Amino acid sequence: MQITAVQAAEILKAEDNITILTHFHPDGDTIGSGFALARALRKMGKKANVINNDEMHPKYAYIWKGIKKQRFKEQFVVAVDIATEHLLGDRIYEKYAGRIDLSIDHHPTNSFFAKNTCLEGNSAAAAEIIYYVIKALGVEIDEDMASCIYTGVSTDTGCFKYRNTTARSFYIAGVMKDLGADTETINEVMFETKTRGELELERIILENMEYFYDNKLAIAVITQKMYSDTGTTEDECEYIAGIPRQVAGVYVGVTIKERKNGTFKASVRTKPPIDAGKICAKFGGGGHANAAGCYFDGTLEEFKEKIKAVAGEELK
């Protein structure tokens, strides 16, 4: 059933011994949402744990600062920022699929896998909804919760730059700042810190970036060797897909990444009016109007040529 944030809070008020699940490869929104909620429930005297399929990156350590796992017989299960049960990750899926009581989510593609679903598809982040749930729980938001919620909102909006950012994202960020969120340190860690390996990978990519069609198309390539040479991983370097489109005059920015099995994945970023989803659909992929992805089984050169041709059609 689709329920509101206030209804979700009413349900949570009646429950105890609560497990909160995050999505696999946990990011700032799912972790920030999960621990903000766990902190609020604990402040109410309830028992609550956050459980992740995969290890959380240590840069988020302030989010679970002071939180120790509690022992209890689980009575209620919440999923935060999770569109479908498969996104729980294999280990968690195996244990929890089919028995999730409450889903709090912002993905319009949510499959309504839970008993009750609090879905706000216009929210830039699940943490925005968590803010309203905690308010409805009647819990005073402390500095730690504020930092958790701010992390969700700022990371899911790319520091308020992505097109999902709404006036409400700004308002909630302002409220969290007023309530003591350490936005300065969070922004520095999330948006202003790169490893030497990431910078070295950037350098290599910049060195090899190719331009076509009067510089309207830019193609960057990342091979497995580049990852190993620089000690980076594809996960860490997700942001690099944004670099080709950054160039003034470029309308289609493509980053082709070699996968571990030798096939290729392309991340396509466009500026209006060019539709990234339409380009990727030609390869069986998909996504949004300005950001999409697709896979390819042939050689790098074949993939490049085909993408060039498809992008060229769109750029006409």
Add this chain to the structure above:
Amino acid sequence: MQITAVQAAEILKAEDNITILTHFHPDGDTIGSGFALARALRKMGKKANVINNDEMHPKYAYIWKGIKKQRFKEQFVVAVDIATEHLLGDRIYEKYAGRIDLSIDHHPTNSFFAKNTCLEGNSAAAAEIIYYVIKALGVEIDEDMASCIYTGVSTDTGCFKYRNTTARSFYIAGVMKDLGADTETINEVMFETKTRGELELERIILENMEYFYDNKLAIAVITQKMYSDTGTTEDECEYIAGIPRQVAGVYVGVTIKERKNGTFKASVRTKPPIDAGKICAKFGGGGHANAAGCYFDGTLEEFKEKIKAVAGEELK
């Protein structure tokens, strides 16, 4: 005299034929503030022009879209985002020094050069104060004004990342978004667009960046030849000074820039607890705790060695 935003609005209500001055090398905040105010005054039926000492970068063109210079006999002069009269730039200084009626500013260092000064030193941007002045003028903020004000707030806070960002900065950004500011395009143009020359300069800098003291100090060098080879200018590439500090583990990031006269300037960026101002003070320079600058007359190698020694002391 120090006055409030409401008092500034009262004064402006009684005036007409108003000239608004921006600071030299005009940035997003001074231009955004100036044109937001001019648009509001014109909406009230008054005549108002914005005058700049230097050409405005075309990326800001949406700010003055539809605004044509008006002919009138100037009766009142306003300076926005200007701490001292010398920041007007030579040409404007010559004409207007000593005869500015109203200064609307957020620099704590404002020298109170105007007849009346509306100074809010805690504002991240002059545009935040302009928002309150326009509200007090009773003018309904339209999409164009909202885009002007959003530009001032977002550029002066580095898209809400700099330490001057307050809860109010977020709130005002949210209000501007609600009122129709095109935050998506503005963010893309201001924060997600680089020229090929800038990217090439970044690549060269990454290639030559040096690390010392267990990677706690990073030094980048930009020579005049690098600017000319990449077709960039020092002004455009100001943001590059932030790159060395971005590296995980670096506490002191130094960018040494060769000046046209062959001397050198260093931009020093630090992470707490290292004080950038203290490092630069050793060279007769100064600035803030995390961002400061200084000059040096000797050779590049001498400068590097001395900065290394001074930074080494602080890193102990």
